[in-house]
Amino acid sequence: MIEVKNISKSFGEKQVMKNISLVAEQGKTTLVIGGSGHGKTVLMKSIVGLEEVDIGAVFYDGRNFSEMKHKQRKAVRQEMGMLFQGAALFDSLNVEENVAFPLSMFSEMSEEEKLERVNFCLKRVNLENMNTLYPSEISGGMKKRVGIARAIAMNPKYLFCDEPNSGLDPLTAVVIDDLIKEITREFNITTIVNTHDMNSVMNIGDKVIFIYKGQKWWEGSSKGILHTDNKEVSEFVGTAKILKELKK
Amino acid sequence: MIRYFSGIFMHIGRYYTLMTQVFSKPEKKPIFRKRIFEEIDKLGVSSLPIVIIISFFMGAVITIQAAFGFESPWLPLYAVGVATRDSVILEFAPTLVSLILAGKVGSSIASEIGTMRVSEQIDALEIMGVNSATHLILPKIIATVFINPFLIILSMFTGILGGLLLGILTGVVTPYEYLYGIQYDFKLYNVTYALIKTVAFAFIISTVASYHGYFTKGGALEVGRSSTTAVVYSSLLILLFNFILTQLLLA
Numbered sequence: 414m415i416e417v418k419n420i421s422k423s424f425g426e427k428q429v430m431k432n433i434s435l436v437a438e439q440g441k442t443t444l445v446i447g448g449s450g451h452g453k454t455v456l457m458k459s460i461v462g463l464e465e466v467d468i469g470a471v472f473y474d475g476r477n478f479s480e481m482k483h484k485q486r487k488a489v490r491q492e493m494g495m496l497f498q499g500a501a502l503f504d505s506l507n508v509e510e511n512v513a514f515p516l517s518m519f520s521e522m523s524e525e526e527k528l529e530r531v532n533f534c535l536k537r538v539n540l541e542n543m544n545t546l547y548p549s550e551i552s553g554g555m556k557k558r559v560g561i562a563r564a565i566a567m568n569p570k571y572l573f574c575d576e577p578n579s580g581l582d583p584l585t586a587v588v589i590d591d592l593i594k595e596i597t598r599e600f601n602i603t604t605i606v607n608t609h610d611m612n613s614v615m616n617i618g619d620k621v622i623f624i625y626k627g628q629k630w631w632e633g634s635s636k637g638i639l640h641t642d643n644k645e646v647s648e649f650v651g652t653a654k655i656l657k658e659l660k661k
Numbered sequence: 662m663i664r665y666f667s668g669i670f671m672h673i674g675r676y677y678t679l680m681t682q683v684f685s686k687p688e689k690k691p692i693f694r695k696r697i698f699e700e701i702d703k704l705g706v707s708s709l710p711i712v713i714i715i716s717f718f719m720g721a722v723i724t725i726q727a728a729f730g731f732e733s734p735w736l737p738l739y740a741v742g743v744a745t746r747d748s749v750i751l752e753f754a755p756t757l758v759s760l761i762l763a764g765k766v767g768s769s770i771a772s773e774i775g776t777m778r779v780s781e782q783i784d785a786l787e788i789m790g791v792n793s794a795t796h797l798i799l800p801k802i803i804a805t806v807f808i809n810p811f812l813i814i815l816s817m818f819t820g821i822l823g824g825l826l827l828g829i830l831t832g833v834v835t836p837y838e839y840l841y842g843i844q845y846d847f848k849l850y851n852v853t854y855a856l857i858k859t860v861a862f863a864f865i866i867s868t869v870a871s872y873h874g875y876f877t878k879g880g881a882l883e884v885g886r887s888s889t890t891a892v893v894y895s896s897l898l899i900l901l902f903n904f905i906l907t908q909l910l911l912a
Contacts, residue, residue: 463784490790501781515789518688573788 414439415460415571415603420469422459429455430627432469439570442597442604442617444635447624448649453607454498456624457575460605461493462486473571491519494564494602496574496593500556502548502563508535509544512562519567534562538592554585561592565600572597572604578613590616611650614638623649676872682794683802683871696800697807704766704801704867705808711765712758712812713819716749719757720820721827723748728833741834742824742842747851749820755855756903758816759862762809763895767870770801771891774874775884783875798871802864809863810856817855854910861906862899869895 415437422430429452437443447453458464460471462478470479473489481489502511512531516522522530535541538558548556557577564572574593578586594617597604606613614621618635623646625631631638631646638650687693727744774797777783786793821843828834873891877883 458784461788463787487790490788493788495785495788497781497785499780501785503782503785504776504780517692518789518791567789 414474415605416472417456417460418470418472420456420459420466420471422455422464422466428627430459430466433624433627433629434469435622435629435632437603437605438620439603440598440601441619442594442606443620443622444614444618445605445607445622445624446609446611446614446649447630448609451624452627453609453624454575457573457605457607461495461573462490491515491567492570494567494569494572496557496560496564496572496577498576498579500548500553500560502556502559504548507545507547508540508551508559511548511559512566514563515567530566531562534566535559537565537596538562539588553580554582554588557581557585557589558592561589561596565596568600569602572602574604574606574608576607576609578608578610583612586610586612587616593617609649614650672872675876676868679794679798679872679875680868682792683798683868685792685795687795687799688791693796693800696796697803700800700804701808704769704804705812708762708765708812709815711761712816715761716754716758716816716819717823718827719753720745720749720823720825723753723820724824724828724839725831725833728828738834738838739842739845741828742839743845744842745824745828745839746821746843746847749824750817750851750855754813754816754820755858755862756899758813759809759859759866759899760896762805762812763862763866763870763899764892766805767866767892767895768888770867770870771874771877771888772884774798774871775877775887778875778877779880779884794875798868798875801871802867805863805867806860809866810859813855813859814852817852854906857910858903858906861902865898865902866895869898 417433417435419432419434420430421428421432433456435443445453445456455464459466462471466479470477472478473492476489478486478489503514506514509528509531512534513527516527516530520527531544532541535543538561540555540558540562543551543555548559551559572593577589577593581589590613593604593606596602606617608614614635621633621635621638622629623631623638623643625645631641631643633641638646641647724741724745727741727748731738731740731744774783777797783793783797786796825836825839828839829836870891873887873894877887
């Protein structure tokens with residue numbers, strides 16, 4: 414479980430996050446939604462420690478991550494997996510080496526064991542026989558899937574996905590959503606997903622948090638978001654709501 | 662003016678902080694060793710052709726210019742060999758070649774690390790618990806500090822060889838006079854001095870370029886800007902430290 418308690422963050426005089434609290438439960442997917450520039454990415458970076466918060470704290474299963482020293486943080490980080498917006502695969506490594514990278518750095522596995530684990534992870538994201546291809550040789554959707562495979566390689570307890578569907582066609586986006594949902598349940602991971610894709614909200618969101626102007630504006634379920642009276646949330650989900658009505 | 666100086670101090674402070682991060686224990690020694698060899702190949706071995714070509718013609722031009730300037734009955738012809746040897750060893754090989762490497766290697770380091778920064782690859786390393794500064798920068802520093810002295814020795818040899826071959830070809834010097842000149846009153850300390858300078862310059866090139874790459878913010882345009890800034894600043898620092906080290910080692 415991840416608990417975020419009253420965190421705030423400013424860049425110079427501009428406050429980008431104001432007193433945000435949230436709880437992400439194990440085995441469930443917590444979606445953070447909101448428009449561009451409202452602080453979703455800063456929130457995620459603050460949760461994983463890529464940005465230091467000014468006020469507040471982040472707890473990983475009761476451990477205060479914000480107060481940890483470098484070595485302690487390093488241990489917690491080895492329990493994290495993250496899928497970045499652009500996948501952030503290492504350009505100089507091929508698919509197999511990318512997925513094997515955390516294993517090579519932090520495990521004592523033999524080469525055979527590593528290869529077995531890599532192939533398992535790649536199979537899990539439906540990418541087989543692509544081990545020798547480089548990131549520049551695969552599509553955006555494949556990159557995201559390799560990114561997920563790399564993120565789960567170390568059996569993480571916490572999974573973070575920053576805009577997993579950005580730049581993907583609708584079909585591939587659904588594939589990625591399904592993967593995140595399945596992996597979260599299958600491995601009992603605490604997952605936080607940043608998105609502004611309403612299809613993701615409907616597909617994978619166990620809990621939805623709406624961020625508006627750096628503040629937590631609304632919290633509820635993916636079903637609840639369609640019936641909320643909150644003006645900003647309604648405006649944000651408007652298009653998806655119409656689609657839902659049309660479907661009905 | 663105050664803003665300009667505070668900017669300089671900010672860069673010095675941030676550079677120092679980065680270096681304290683860089684010189685930490687690597688995560689896994691076998692991987693680290695592999696990365697050093699990769700960097701030696703990427704930054705050093707790939708620079709061989711340009712170093713050889715530049716040094717060869719640089720030596721040839723120095724020989725022709727020396728011969729042109731020494732057209733005096735009071736100066737022996739072997740002075741052309743002496744002038745070429747000393748110019749190449751003391752200044753041209755260590756400083757000029759280092760400036761060229763600042764352009765080639767420095768821009769390559771800054772753009773590589775800068776691209777990794779803007780495409781979140783450095784964030785990905787940090788999330789995994791890897792010290793990105795040590796993992797990415799330390800192998801580059803070790804590789805350049807190790808390989809650049811070899812490149813400079815090669816540059817010295819090629820420069821003097823270029824002077825001999827093209828000096829003979831153009832008829833400005835005889836082989837006997839030139840070979841006698843390059844051995845005349847040879848001081849080994851000059852080579853030591855050049856190599857000390859080279860090591861300092863290699864450190865400047867790799868760390869300044871890494872610094873600019875590591876703190877790149879934005880996109881492709883900023884990566885290009887970081888790369889250019891890295892080359893400009895490392896070149897200026899090379900010239901400054903060339904003066905300081907020369908004063909310290911030769912004065």
